[in-house]
Amino acid sequence: MSIEQKQKQIEATLRLAPVVPVVIIHDARAAVPMARALVAGGVPAIEVTLRTPAALDAIRAIAEEVEGAMVGVGTVLSAKDLRAAHKAGARFAVSPGVSPGLLDAADDSDLPLLPGVATAGEAMTLLERGYHHLKFFPAVPAGGHKLLGAWASPLPQIRFCPTGGISLTNAQDFLTLPNVLCVGGSWLTPADKLESGDWAGIERLAREAAALRGA
Template sequence: MSRLSTQHRHQIQSVLGACPLVPVISIQDPDHVVPLGRALVEGGIRILEVTLRTEHGLGAIHQLRRAFPEVWVGAGTVVGANQYRQAEAVGAQFIITPGVTAELLEFGLTAHAPLLPGVSTTSEMMMGYAMGYREFKFFPAEVAGGIAALKAFSGPFPDVSFCPTGGIRQETAGDYLALPNVKAVGGTWLTPQDRIEAGDWAGITELAAASLKGLGQF
């Protein structure tokens, strides 16, 4: 069986080490892409996960890569190898999936952009672990057991790190990051749709800055 290279692991570790907060971005209007990216970056965010939940996702990744070369820009909600290829083609620097399939895990072994596979169970984690993956997205975090589940995972998988996403709020992000096996957390609270639609970019910058400040030592 092929295994994940050390280079790929170092790449995803670099992404997760760049910022403790990962905004989950779903673009409804292409005109919002750059102003939203600027608002988050000015608030201190250094990782931008653009989901492929809308038709504007791939274009948004391309725009953000050009506009903000100093931050990590990647694709989220990738559910197949074809989407993985499309995201790489527009410049995605990392790939995040909501779950795992053998196809995705195998594709990630040799892909240019490193993969952060999504898992919610130990069985899914073991699929990736057998192939050399040690960094995972835990999704949907709150529904799948939250902090208690992550603590339990640390027993059989002491060398695995997570980026939990799903149901995490500004008030609970620090509780997750206090766990030794959590390197970053993702959330939609950093990109509230009402502020985006209102063009309240200053408000989003303030929200990002306040969220980071609230983490203290993290």
């Protein structure tokens, strides 16, 4: 699959909802009811981060059992991570930054990658390699919506999914920018709700996030 085809898949994924939940999951048994709650709330693209031993099992369970979910993998740092996530059933991959090895592995993989950048120079480097859709991370510490908005004019070819420090209270600052397709955030799946099995609460948070579209 060409980089152009994979970037089109990334764009389609980012346009599914205004927010991509960034999930840190410690118990894979929670993955399916959590994902069903997110999908029911109107947020079908789900990024499960490789920050816990349960992550790959969670991705596999969501991919196999949750209709309507577009499950992806986050915190991809290496070619090994990319291969394991693809094998588990991930539909897209997200990295906090990039390395030559990871980009080479992404070129050889059919798993679409959303690579992370924090500077205009990094964005330009990825643009040269055919990436037009990028993650801006860590969004708030790196300069927030004002910095990202300033990139819209000199880098009009690029669309972003900012992640890092974003919540319901500041998401709209990013979503109103012309170069932002969606935001990523962990507030939709807080640890206390995952641990207690409060799937109705997660669905409510997803509905609040989905309502940001077009606001």
